[in-house]
Amino acid sequence: MNAEWISLEDVTFVRRQRVILDRIHWTVQPGHHWVVLGANGSGKTTLLQLLAGYLWPTRGQIIVLGERFGQTDLRELRKKIGWVGSFLQAQIPSTQKPLDLVVSGKYASIGIFETPEAEDYRQARELAVRLKCQDILDLPYGVLSQGEKQRLLIARSLIHHPRLLILDEPCSGLDLVAREQLLHTLDELGRAPDAPSMIFVTHYLEEIMPAFSHVFLLQGGRCLAQGKKEEILRSELLSQTFSIPIQVKEEADRYWTRVALEAV
Ligand SMILES: Nc1ncnc2c1ncn2[C@@H]1O[C@H](COP(=O)(O)OP(=O)(O)OP(=O)(O)O)[C@@H](O)[C@H]1O
Ligand SMILES: [Mg+2]
Numbered sequence: 001m002n003a004e005w006i007s008l009e010d011v012t013f014v015r016r017q018r019v020i021l022d023r024i025h026w027t028v029q030p031g032h033h034w035v036v037l038g039a040n041g042s043g044k045t046t047l048l049q050l051l052a053g054y055l056w057p058t059r060g061q062i063i064v065l066g067e068r069f070g071q072t073d074l075r076e077l078r079k080k081i082g083w084v085g086s087f088l089q090a091q092i093p094s095t096q097k098p099l100d101l102v103v104s105g106k107y108a109s110i111g112i113f114e115t116p117e118a119e120d121y122r123q124a125r126e127l128a129v130r131l132k133c134q135d136i137l138d139l140p141y142g143v144l145s146q147g148e149k150q151r152l153l154i155a156r157s158l159i160h161h162p163r164l165l166i167l168d169e170p171c172s173g174l175d176l177v178a179r180e181q182l183l184h185t186l187d188e189l190g191r192a193p194d195a196p197s198m199i200f201v202t203h204y205l206e207e208i209m210p211a212f213s214h215v216f217l218l219q220g221g222r223c224l225a226q227g228k229k230e231e232i233l234r235s236e237l238l239s240q241t242f243s244i245p246i247q248v249k250e251e252a253d254r255y256w257t258r259v260a261l262e263a264v
Contacts, residue, residue: 004063005030006051006164006197011060013046013221020046022221024060028214033190033198035208035229038218039242044201045087047218048166051199052081065163079107082157082196085168089149094142098133098152099124101141105156120159127155131185146173150182158189165189165196171207179207187211205233205248205255217241 006028013021021043028034036044049055051064053074062069067077082105092101102124103116128134133151136144144152150170157165167186171179190198190211200212208215208229215232217224219241225232233255238246245260 005066007061007063008050009061011050011057011062013043013050013055014058020221021050021057024223026216026223026226028197028199030197031195032214033195033212034200034214034216035212036199036201036216036218037203037205037238037241042218043221044218045085045168048083048085048168048199048201049087051164052083052166053078054087079160080163082160082162082165083168084150084153084157084166084170085201086172087168088153092141094140096141098128098137098139098141098144101152102127102155102159105159123159124155127158128152131155132181147175147178150174154182154185161194162196165198167198167200169201169203171202171204183207183209205238205257208233208255210253219243 004027006026008024008026011021011024011026012019024047036047038044046055050057050062053064053069056069064077065080099121103120106116106120125134125137128137131151131154133148133155136148136152141149141152150173154170170186171182174182186198186200187209188211189195190209195211198212200207202208213229214227215229216226217232217237224241225237233248233250235246235248238248238257242259247258247260249256249258
């Protein structure tokens with residue numbers, strides 16, 4: 001166990017001779033929840049996949065939950081990491097039963113390869129109620145709406161009480177109300193005393209809830225800025241990140257943007 005909770009030291013990730021992440025330094029302290037912002041293709045999902053050990057850095061060192069990659073059993077570590085995002089959604093068979101999907105989170109697998117206990121199913125039902133998806137438990141995964149799928153995936157990610165929760169655009173495809181409900185659920189989760197560290201990728205500043213304290217800006221695989229939310233969510237830095245004039249406004253502890261498309 002290392003002193004650091006989550007840290008990337010000089011991490012570079014190269015694929016097909018392309019530098020996708022370039023010399024990233026990042027430290028996440030326990031109790032801090034981070035948002036990662038950046039344009040399409042800037043490397044956000046790749047960064048998350050590195051953190052969860054699904055990809056291996058070309059150079060650099062990674063520590064997650066105090067464990068240094070290369071010196072730790074990644075399969076065990078992954079059981080402490082919850083993941084919600086399209087990368088995972090794509091792997092779920094359409095015939096999968098919702099409760100089995102939620103229970104599978106306990107084993108950090110998509111299918112269930114161990115024998116779950118009745119207690120696992122009780123917990124899965126409880127989480128389904130908490131995430132307001134208890135009414136769809138008899139349907140196969142394939143017929144569910146995007147919002148229902150996202151809620152199930154969050155329930156799945158919480159069943160093993162993760163210490164790190166990675167959320168890659170969890171609100172994509174949700175309607176206005178469903179999105180706001182989900183954001184409130186995440187906010188509550190982030191404020192709980194035993195909250196997992198959350199890392200949340202989004203394209204929309206209005207999705208940044210008060211529980212999120214820090215922001216990491218990625219531009220073309222490089223870190224443009226990182227730090228406390230109030231210091232990073234500023235018009236100049238956001239405009240630089242997206243290469244377009246953006247005005248950022250804070251109101252009632254939420255952030256809103258105006259994009260000057262006519263400037264393109
Ligand atoms: N295996 C690979 N080989 C080559 N290029 C790759 C590979 N994986 C990812 N990339 C490229 O790396 C870049 C970063 O991809 P990534 O999915 O991390 O972006 P992102 O910031 O999550 O984008 P989005 O907002 O669209 O989800 C993209 O340009 C992508 O095409
Ligand atoms: Mg992505």
